[in-house]
Amino acid sequence: MKVNLSDDFKTKYRNLLGKRAEDLFEAIQQDSQEAFRLNPLKPDYQNVSYSLDKPIEYSNIGYFGDIDGNSIDHLSGYVYSQEPSAMYVTEILDPKENDKILDLCAAPGSKTTYVASKMASQGLLVSNEINDKRAKVLSSNIERMGISNTVVTNNSPKDFEKKFGDFFDKILVDAPCSGEGMFRKDPESVKYWSLDYVEQCANRQRHILDSAYKLLNAGGSLVYSTCTFSPEENEENISWLLDKYPDMHLVDVKKYHGMEDGHPEWDNGNPELKKALRMFPDQFNGEGHFMCRLVKDGEPKTIKERAINDGLKKEDRQFFNKFAKANLNGLSDVNWLRISDFLYQAASLDNRFKGLHILRNGLKLGEFKKNRFEPDIAWILALKPSELKTVYHFDEPQFKKYLHGESVILEDRPNFNKWIGLSYQNKLFSWGRFSNAQIKNVYPKGLRR
Numbered sequence: 001m002k003v004n005l006s007d008d009f010k011t012k013y014r015n016l017l018g019k020r021a022e023d024l025f026e027a028i029q030q031d032s033q034e035a036f037r038l039n040p041l042k043p044d045y046q047n048v049s050y051s052l053d054k055p056i057e058y059s060n061i062g063y064f065g066d067i068d069g070n071s072i073d074h075l076s077g078y079v080y081s082q083e084p085s086a087m088y089v090t091e092i093l094d095p096k097e098n099d100k101i102l103d104l105c106a107a108p109g110s111k112t113t114y115v116a117s118k119m120a121s122q123g124l125l126v127s128n129e130i131n132d133k134r135a136k137v138l139s140s141n142i143e144r145m146g147i148s149n150t151v152v153t154n155n156s157p158k159d160f161e162k163k164f165g166d167f168f169d170k171i172l173v174d175a176p177c178s179g180e181g182m183f184r185k186d187p188e189s190v191k192y193w194s195l196d197y198v199e200q201c202a203n204r205q206r207h208i209l210d211s212a213y214k215l216l217n218a219g220g221s222l223v224y225s226t227c228t229f230s231p232e233e234n235e236e237n238i239s240w241l242l243d244k245y246p247d248m249h250l251v252d253v254k255k256y257h258g259m260e261d262g263h264p265e266w267d268n269g270n271p272e273l274k275k276a277l278r279m280f281p282d283q284f285n286g287e288g289h290f291m292c293r294l295v296k297d298g299e300p301k302t303i304k305e306r307a308i309n310d311g312l313k314k315e316d317r318q319f320f321n322k323f324a325k326a327n328l329n330g331l332s333d334v335n336w337l338r339i340s341d342f343l344y345q346a347a348s349l350d351n352r353f354k355g356l357h358i359l360r361n362g363l364k365l366g367e368f369k370k371n372r373f374e375p376d377i378a379w380i381l382a383l384k385p386s387e388l389k390t391v392y393h394f395d396e397p398q399f400k401k402y403l404h405g406e407s408v409i410l411e412d413r414p415n416f417n418k419w420i421g422l423s424y425q426n427k428l429f430s431w432g433r434f435s436n437a438q439i440k441n442v443y444p445k446g447l448r449r
C-alpha cells in the first residue's frame with residue numbers, strides 16, 4: 001500500500017536532509033522489515049519451526065523473517081514478532097538479572113518481553129501502560145512468554161513518583177510519538193500526522209521523561225526511544241532533559257552498520273547529542289527509530305523492600321499442596337500472594353505498589369474454588385515439562401481439536417492424574433483436565449481458534 005506523505009512532511013525533511021530526503025521517501029514506500037525473537041525463558045528454546053538462517057547481528061535471539069500468529073511456536077511463547085530496529089532498544093538498556101527495571105510505556109510488550117527474557121526470571125520488572133485496553137494486551141503477551149518476574153500496571157507515569165521515588169536501576173521510556181518511522185508498517189497512521197501533532201507528542205514526552213528522571217536511582221540508566229524522525233521529539237527533548245537535570249548525561253552506544261549518530265545541528269549544536277542513535281530505513285535494514293542511553297550521576301542508594309502480607313488463608317496451603325502433590329514433581333519456594341481468590345507467585349511484595357492499578361503481579365498460578373485449587377494457563381506457560389507428573393503430547397489433529405475448544409478422547413484409556421500438561425511439537429501450551437479417558441478442554445475461550 002502506498003504511503004501518502006503530506007507536503008508539510010516532505011518540505012520538513014527536504015529542509016533537514018537535503019537531497020537525501022528523496023531516498024527516505026522512497027524507502028518509506030518499500031515493504032517493512034519483518035523479524036522475530038526467540039524466548040530463552042523456554043526450555044529447548046531454539047527448537048522452532050522457523051528458519052534461523054538470518055540472524056540479526058546485535059541480538060543473539062533475533063532473526064529476520066515472518067511468523068504466523070496461529071503457530072504453536074507463537075501460541076506457546078517460543079517466538080515474538082518484533083521488527084529489527086526496535087530490538088536494539090532493549091540491547092542498549094542492557095538488562096541484568098538482578099536489576100529493578102521500569103518500562104513506563106510498555107504495551108503491547110515487544111520491548112518489555114525482550115527485557116524480561118534477558119533477566120532470566122530474576123530481579124524486578126515493572127511494565128506499565130497508561131491505556132487500559134492496551135495494558136490488557138500487554139498482560140496477555142507477558143503471560144504467553146512465560147514471564148514471572150514482572151508486575152504489570154495500568155497507570156500514568158506520574159502515579160509512580162510519590163510511591164517509588166528514585167527506586168529503579170534502569171528505566172525505559174519508549175515514548176508515544178508521531179510514528180513517522182512506522183508509516184510503511186502502518187500506512188493508515190500517516191493520517192494523524194501534522195506539524196502540530198509532532199509538537200503535542202514532544203510536549204507529552206517531556207512529561208514522561210520528567211517522571212522517569214524522578215524515578216531513577218543515582219547511577220541508574222534511562223533509555224529513551226521513539227519510532228519517529230522529528231528532532232522535536234528526539235534531540236530537542238534530550239537537550240531539554242540535559243538542561244533541566246545537569247546530573248544526567250548521555251553515554252555512547254555501539255553503532256552497527258547503517259546506524260547513525262544523533263544530529264546536534266538539528267537542535268542546539270551540543271556535540272554530546274551525537275551519542276544518540278538514529279536508524280533511517282534508507283540506510284538501515286529496519287524501521288525508523290531514535291534511541292539513546294542517559295546515566296544519572298552519583299552513587300546508587302540502597303533500596304529496601306517494604307514487604308506486605310501475602311494474604312494467604314490458613315487452608316490455602318493445604319489445597320495448593322494437595323494440587324502440587326498430585327500433579328507436580330516438587331515445588332520451589334517462592335513468594336506466594338493471594339489476591340481475592342487467585343494465587344500468584346509474586347514478582348514483588350513491596351507495599352510501594354499499594355494504590356496502583358495492578359493487572360498482574362508475577363505469575364498467576366490459579367484460583368481457589370470451593371475446597372480445591374485450579375491452575376491457570378499463565379502457570380503452564382512458565383513451567384517446564386520436567387516439573388509436571390504428566391505431559392501428554394498431541395498429534396496435529398488432536399492439537400487442532402483442542403485449540404478449537406473441543407475435548408480429546410484417548411482410546412487407550414491411560415491412567416493419568418487429574419491435571420496434565422498438554423504439548424504439541426514438544427511445547428507446553430495448556431493444561432488439560434483428565435477424567436474418564438478424556439482430556440476435558442480448559443483452554444481459555446479468548447485464546448481458542
Ligand SMILES: C[S@@+](CC[C@H](N)C(=O)[O-])C[C@H]1O[C@@H](n2cnc3c(N)ncnc32)[C@H](O)[C@@H]1O
Binds near residue numbers: 106111
Ligand atoms: C510506542 S508505544 C510503546 C510500545 C512498547 N514499548 C512496545 O515495545 O511494544 C507507546 C505507548 O505509550 C502509551 N502512552 C500514551 N500516552 C502516554 C502518557 N501520557 N504516558 C505514558 N504512556 C503513554 C501508549 O498508550 C503506547 O502504548
